Amino acid sequence: MKAKREVLATYSYEESTIERGYNNRSLYISVGGNYDTGAQDPLVRRADGARQTVIGEKAVTDFMKEKFVGGKGFDLYHLWKAVQPDTRWNAPENDIVISPGPLAGITQYPGAGKSLVCCVSAVTNLPIDSNVGGHFGPFLKFAGFDILELQGKSEEEIIIFIDGNAHTISIETASDGSSGQSLAANGQSLATDSHILCEQLYEMYAENQEDKQNISIISSGRAAENALIGMLNFSFWDKRRGCVRLKQAGRGGIGTVFRHKRIKAVVIRYRGVHGGLNHPANKSLLNAAGVRMHREIAQNDHLQNNMRKIGTASIIDVMDRYDLLPVHNYQYGSHPGTAKISSKVFIEKYVTQNVPDGCWHGCSLSCAKAVDNFELRTGPYKGNRVCVDGPEYENAAALGSNVGCFDPHWVLEGNFYCDTYGLDTISMGTMTAFAMECFERGFIGLDDTQGLELRWGNGEAVLELMHQMAEGRGFGMIVGKGVRQMKRIFAERFHLTPQQIKDMEDFGMENKGLEYSEYMMKESLAQQAGYALCNKGPQHDEAWLIFMDMVNNQIPTMEDKAEALHWFPMFRTWFSLLGLCKLPWIDIVPPDNKYQTEPHKIPGHIQNYIDIYEGVLGERHTEASIVRQSERVYTFQRIFILRMGSGQRKHDAPPARSIGPITAVEYLSREERYDKQLKEQIHIDPAGKSTEEKIEILMKHRYEQYWRLVDAAYARRGWTPNGIPKLEKLKEIGMDLPELIKVVRPYLMEEGYWPDETND
Numbered sequence: 001m002k003a004k005r006e007v008l009a010t011y012s013y014e015e016s017t018i019e020r021g022y023n024n025r026s027l028y029i030s031v032g033g034n035y036d037t038g039a040q041d042p043l044v045r046r047a048d049g050a051r052q053t054v055i056g057e058k059a060v061t062d063f064m065k066e067k068f069v070g071g072k073g074f075d076l077y078h079l080w081k082a083v084q085p086d087t088r089w090n091a092p093e094n095d096i097v098i099s100p101g102p103l104a105g106i107t108q109y110p111g112a113g114k115s116l117v118c119c120v121s122a123v124t125n126l127p128i129d130s131n132v133g134g135h136f137g138p139f140l141k142f143a144g145f146d147i148l149e150l151q152g153k154s155e156e157e158i159i160i161f162i163d164g165n166a167h168t169i170s171i172e173t174a175s176d177g178s179s180g181q182s183l184a185a186n187g188q189s190l191a192t193d194s195h196i197l198c199e200q201l202y203e204m205y206a207e208n209q210e211d212k213q214n215i216s217i218i219s220s221g222r223a224a225e226n227a228l229i230g231m232l233n234f235s236f237w238d239k240r241r242g243c244v245r246l247k248q249a250g251r252g253g254i255g256t257v258f259r260h261k262r263i264k265a266v267v268i269r270y271r272g273v274h275g276g277l278n279h280p281a282n283k284s285l286l287n288a289a290g291v292r293m294h295r296e297i298a299q300n301d302h303l304q305n306n307m308r309k310i311g312t313a314s315i316i317d318v319m320d321r322y323d324l325l326p327v328h329n330y331q332y333g334s335h336p337g338t339a340k341i342s343s344k345v346f347i348e349k350y351v352t353q354n355v356p357d358g359c360w361h362g363c364s365l366s367c368a369k370a371v372d373n374f375e376l377r378t379g380p381y382k383g384n385r386v387c388v389d390g391p392e393y394e395n396a397a398a399l400g401s402n403v404g405c406f407d408p409h410w411v412l413e414g415n416f417y418c419d420t421y422g423l424d425t426i427s428m429g430t431m432t433a434f435a436m437e438c439f440e441r442g443f444i445g446l447d448d449t450q451g452l453e454l455r456w457g458n459g460e461a462v463l464e465l466m467h468q469m470a471e472g473r474g475f476g477m478i479v480g481k482g483v484r485q486m487k488r489i490f491a492e493r494f495h496l497t498p499q500q501i502k503d504m505e506d507f508g509m510e511n512k513g514l515e516y517s518e519y520m521m522k523e524s525l526a527q528q529a530g531y532a533l534c535n536k537g538p539q540h541d542e543a544w545l546i547f548m549d550m551v552n553n554q555i556p557t558m559e560d561k562a563e564a565l566h567w568f569p570m571f572r573t574w575f576s577l578l579g580l581c582k583l584p585w586i587d588i589v590p591p592d593n594k595y596q597t598e599p600h601k602i603p604g605h606i607q608n609y610i611d612i613y614e615g616v617l618g619e620r621h622t623e624a625s626i627v628r629q630s631e632r633v634y635t636f637q638r639i640f641i642l643r644m645g646s647g648q649r650k651h652d653a654p655p656a657r658s659i660g661p662i663t664a665v666e667y668l669s670r671e672e673r674y675d676k677q678l679k680e681q682i683h684i685d686p687a688g689k690s691t692e693e694k695i696e697i698l699m700k701h702r703y704e705q706y707w708r709l710v711d712a713a714y715a716r717r718g719w720t721p722n723g724i725p726k727l728e729k730l731k732e733i734g735m736d737l738p739e740l741i742k743v744v745r746p747y748l749m750e751e752g753y754w755p756d757e758t759n760d
């Protein structure tokens with residue numbers, strides 16, 4: 001039985017044909033409130049007339065395609081227009097923008113089903129971007145739109161339904177009209193937690209079992225209503241397992257914004273996926289690149305990262321071996337307990353094998369692993385057997401090693417609850433690790449945590465924090481505000497000494513308000529800057545330089561590192577413009593890659609991307625022109641964060657622990673290595689010096705190195721010493737747009753970088 005739902009607004013649109021990756025139009029929805037949208041056919045009023053719901057279309061122009069390409073570029077462009085410099089995350093004009101990119105939806109090449117999501121972050125109040133799999137983005141494009149914008153705030157819980165075959169959109173409430181309860185197909189209340197909600201919505205919207213594979217849903221969870229680190233789940237129907245799978249747009253609290261707008265879910269249906277829907281310009285070029293890549297994966301994956309067998313969890317042991325696994329709030333890089341959460345353990349005990357786990361059709365790398373039939377020990381679903389989407393490396397590092405928990409059960413249970421409650425696993429781990437260190441060092445006690453023993457390794461306490469966030473109670477409500485706010489709240493409420501307050505600044509692992517992702521950057525100068533220079537805050541998808549810097553020694557000089565801090569963030573940005581997954585670029589390499597002059601760039605795969613771009617869009621690119629496309633959007637985002645109150649040198653200052661050892665135990669854990677560095681790099685004899693003296697000397701040297709590298713990276717990017725993009729750079733890349741110049745001009749004038757001849 002299907003539940004009867006009240007329809008608040010409907011909209012019909014013309015069918016469109018995608019040409020070379022674009023529909024050339026976007027879908028705009030205000031769920032409550034009328035904004036200056038620029039929509040061509042707006043204003044479908046709600047039946048009750050109490051507030052306006054607006055559904056309309058906007059053109060995707062040649063200007064947008066030239067300057068912003070798609071995906072994250074389109075998202076940021078729309079977000080810029082939607083918000084003001086003082087817009088905060090919970091303002092109704094905050095705009096959740098979702099775009100799949102012009103290559104998204106192809107099935108010939110692995111990793112082409114990504115959606116990019118942007119909004120003003122609930123964690124940082126800056127533009128955040130997050131890259132997510134699942135079928136929603138490609139379905140949105142095949143339904144007729146390159147972009148979906150969600151603005152406004154609804155008065156009640158709503159579901160947005162896009163029928164991509166009937167070409168209709170409806171905004172619905174599932175209320176039965178008397179109790180205000182949302183009803184599922186079986187008459188029960190509609191859940192908020194994603195794993196239940198999605199099952200209910202697949203029953204409600206699919207016409208039959210077979211039709212479920214044509215549906216994808218965006219949802220969040222209960223904790224996203226109370227914590228600032230809410231994330232979004234993008235679903236796909238796993239036909240072989242017969243269940244809903246969830247992929248996450250994790251970082252920056254986009255789920256919190258989604259639930260604040262009172263959107264329960266966005267449901268899309270599209271029937272008829274096939275490889276030609278993007279109407280590619282040169283199908284044989286596209287096919288040839290796909291065949292090459294699939295063959296390479298089939299022949300080499302089992303000899304390299306084994307992604308098809310265990311997914312990203314394969315690197316847990318590797319990171320531990322190279323001292324890069326965050327342990328106990330980034331104090332250490334390895335731990336004897338890692339063997340208990342190694343990939344071998346997950347393969348043998350949990351992960352379902354021999355299932356092609358691609359998060360979009362045609363991804364033969366198939367890293368989206370799952371654990372079936374996992375029995376939960378805590379929380380509202382205690383005793384239930386569920387499907388866990390994981391484990392992934394970040395889950396094991398954030399909910400395992402970084403909080404000192406080397407028990408695979410708690411890693412997986414935390415993984416499940418983060419997903420269904422709508423919590424960002426990475427922030428959850430880093431925030432909890434911070435709170436645990438405060439507890440272990442006696443900065444806070446049981447009275448402050450309301451009885452929670454936040455000791456390293458207490459997996460049950462980590463789960464309890466999640467349940468508290470879901471239920472809006474207890475110490476979890478403080479932890480759920482993130483590291484930056486915890487530092488302030490602990491200092492204000494818990495009677496800390498000035499030294500303790502300073503120490504929290506040193507080991508609170510956030511930058512620009514976002515928690516660090518899960519790589520131990522302390523021994524890699526390039527990664528320290530890679531993290532702290534990120535526009536959105538320290539997330540590895542922008543600059544993951546740690547292996548080439550620390551392990552392979554491919555960027556030994558300051559100039560090499562500065563060049564890497566230009567090339568890699570730009571090239572990585574390109575994936576987010578096109579709707580591509582980075583893993584097929586970097587987590588498998590051609591066997592002859594080591595003989596290339598720049599093996600760290602994987603030149604063979606860059607050639608593939610040049611081919612598939614031409615195959616779909618009909619334009620031939622070079623490596624340099626790819627980087628230039630990204631540089632436009634990257635620079636735009638830097639100016640965007642400047643407009644919103646960040647984006648200067650002072651905002652790129654990292655916490656001390658990301659630079660080096662700040663406590664005696666950290667120094668002593670690598671004493672031999674650090675003593676050697678004192679001798680060889682600083683020419684100081686460590687003999688006879690106390691550990692504290694040695695830390696002081698080492699950290700002074702490392703900070704000098706860090707700021708030297710920042711200067712070199714800024715210069716390479718065409719920025720001033722204060723981190724402001726120069727006017728000549730904007731002209732060089734074709735981004736000397738009046739609204740951007742208006743933002744940078746006062747900063748450039750103050751620093752003396754505004755050219756005399758343009759000074760009026």
Ligand code: SF4
Nearest residue numbers: 111358359363367581
């Ligand atoms: S490599 Fe993994 S994350 Fe990337 S598209 Fe394939 S299955 Fe999805």
